[in-house]
Amino acid sequence: MGKGLETRERILAIAEASVLAKGFGATSIDEVIAEAGITKSGFFYHFRDKNELARAMLLRYVEANDQLFDEVFGRGRELADDPLQAFLIGLKLLAEVMADLPSGHPGCLIASVCYQERLFDREVRTIAANSVQGWNARFRATLDEIAAVHAPREPVDLDTVADMMSCIVDGGIIMAKLMDDPRRLERQVLAFRSFVKMLFAPSEAVRPARAATA
Amino acid sequence: MGKGLETRERILAIAEASVLAKGFGATSIDEVIAEAGITKSGFFYHFRDKNELARAMLLRYVEANDQLFDEVFGRGRELADDPLQAFLIGLKLLAEVMADLPSGHPGCLIASVCYQERLFDREVRTIAANSVQGWNARFRATLDEIAAVHAPREPVDLDTVADMMSCIVDGGIIMAKLMDDPRRLERQVLAFRSFVKMLFAPSEAVRPARAATA
């Protein structure tokens, strides 16, 4: 764990914040190195060019998100045996994490890349696409487990529901940033949770009274 | 309708495409004027600076979207008396419009602005926020009409459901662009439609058989 990696990490964190606030094209290397307390030469020692910076940023972002998902949905599985309940708990935890971010979610790097695709080489775009595809596959697998136990109320495509998770989060982030109200993101995640609950939970019209509320 | 407005419109269309593909910061005036077939002086005759260009682009985008929503949901109201059915028809039409775009949805300018906020003055950000707030208010009003007739199955906040509409579309656009598959956006809109349907439509468990499928 040399000092080099530490500097590299600092550069990536600063660059990520800048990209999420101004976009990749408008993120100036000069500003990044000024904030990181290094020189331009130092920067180019770590990254060959801006595209390599983008690649490293994306990989860092994806890894952090993977870890977060592992954490909340793993915890869900620890707390409930039923796959539906486990997923609902995970979503609740995820919503809480989103709400607890000090100054709101800083933004989704994937979305940022998506809205500036022409700035990146194919590799960067491939990383972005594959990452989201990975998350969708993960949720799809979870939904399969759920559907094996609870029959869905509406005939919806589970791939689409899995996609919806990512869509809601990305859309919620935009909404929260736009309105300067972090709770909007939390509410969107919880709304998606309601959707899943409604889709798979036994109808309250059939079994009223004390339905599961987890 | 002078020739000036025509040139102005051409500039705006070209700039919008560029901004959605590369971001505002990376959109060069030189490229825009080259494609528009005018000179730099000509550009600055129409727009004082890049920020004024951004303002005009946003207003143009918002107006076009307003028109689209008027169209599809107005048509929905023409085809059905029940507010729920009218909304569901509107959503179906919207999904069709999204799917029929020749090379997929080009992107949401609002989202683009949101991910490059630091590049714009407060006015631009205000326009973006107000526009989305306007759309949310519109959908909220529609949901109120629906809720007055059909009791929602789950106790969800209607403001959040209204927000969800914008979130799904923005998220769906990102997903579609990322995966290079326009149908993902269509499917997300239809999934939201299923959500609304499930939320307000009478339970099929209670009234099975020939439930409305519009």
Place this chain on the structure above:
DNA sequence: GCAAATACTGTACCTGCGGTACGGTTTTTG
């Protein structure tokens, strides 16, 4: 049909940034 807006063109210039090149220096590490 003519004057006055309108809608531009052309040229020249300043600033700042992304990026390259490369030699030198400090710091860390085996």
Place this chain on the structure above:
DNA sequence: CAAAAACCGTACCGCAGGTACAGTATTTGC
């Protein structure tokens, strides 16, 4: 203590945003 790693300094190129301003073509109202 030597070699590798992690930087610093400087000088330079080309492009882009933006300003300034004088001149010209085109449209429009009367």
